[in-house]
Amino acid sequence: MILIGFMGAGKTTVAQTLSKSLNIPCYDLDKEIIKKIQMPLSDYFDKYGETQFRQLEHQFLLKYYSIPGVISTGGGCIENYANRAILKETSNVIYLKSNFETLHHRINNDKMSLRPIAKNRTTEELKALYMKRLIYYETCATYTIDTDTLNTQEVSDRIIAMI
Numbered sequence: 443m444i445l446i447g448f449m450g451a452g453k454t455t456v457a458q459t460l461s462k463s464l465n466i467p468c469y470d471l472d473k474e475i476i477k478k479i480q481m482p483l484s485d486y487f488d489k490y491g492e493t494q495f496r497q498l499e500h501q502f503l504l505k506y507y508s509i510p511g512v513i514s515t516g517g518g519c520i521e522n523y524a525n526r527a528i529l530k531e532t533s534n535v536i537y538l539k540s541n542f543e544t545l546h547h548r549i550n551n552d553k554m555s556l557r558p559i560a561k562n563r564t565t566e567e568l569k570a571l572y573m574k575r576l577i578y579y580e581t582c583a584t585y586t587i588d589t590d591t592l593n594t595q596e597v598s599d600r601i602i603a604m605i
């Protein structure tokens with residue numbers, strides 16, 4: 443199964459919980475990319491730019507999307523047309539949905555260096571990005587879970603009950 447959603451949606455955290463509960467492997471595409479590039483994502487963005495990161499991210503989705511287990515994607519994975527095509531063809535794509543205020547609060551309480559996209563934007567710009575991406579998450583998802591009022595364990599339990 444593949445988890446999608448905006449930054450702070452809980453993809454990485456919930457994938458780890460699901461992996462333990464279901465005893466299946468999990469792969470976080472951001473972490474796999476970091477292993478390969480050997481630097482924080484924000485350094486990679488500064489050095490090579492977003493376009494090059496998106497190409498790399500596409501290569502990693504291609505490599506992992508069909509592997510059995512749980513895959514957590516980066517928040518911008520759906521920016522790439524070819525990635526959206528892959529996700530639309532894949533079953534068990536789970537969209538962790540939250541309103542912008544919840545996500546913004548979570549991102550602000552988390553390590554900002556992990557998220558160059560958030561670090562370099564004002565709140566208004568980040569909200570505009572969220573609004574733009576909503577339709578992409580929705581059209582790629584097999585299932586959607588509203589996570590505003592759920593903790594990560596509850597989100598994981600909900601997914602297990604659903605699939």
Ligand SMILES: Nc1ncnc2c1ncn2[C@@H]1O[C@H](COP(=O)(O)OP(=O)(O)OP(=O)(O)O)[C@@H](O)[C@H]1O
Nearest residue numbers: 449450451452453454455516517548552592593594
């Ligand atoms: N449902 C939730 N309730 C409370 N806190 C949450 C929830 N989901 C995630 N968080 C918290 O929000 C922060 C971001 O979570 P996480 O890194 O799993 O998000 P992500 O979707 O993987 O983001 P990114 O796209 O940037 O990789 C973490 O501190 C996590 O504990």
Ligand SMILES: O=C(O)C1=C[C@@H](O)[C@@H](O)[C@H](O)C1
Nearest residue numbers: 472516517518556557558559
């Ligand atoms: O929303 C985004 O565009 C991103 C989210 C992160 O998971 C990372 O993949 C990277 O920081 C880009």
Ligand SMILES: [Mg+2]
Nearest residue numbers: 453454472515
């Ligand atoms: Mg993540």
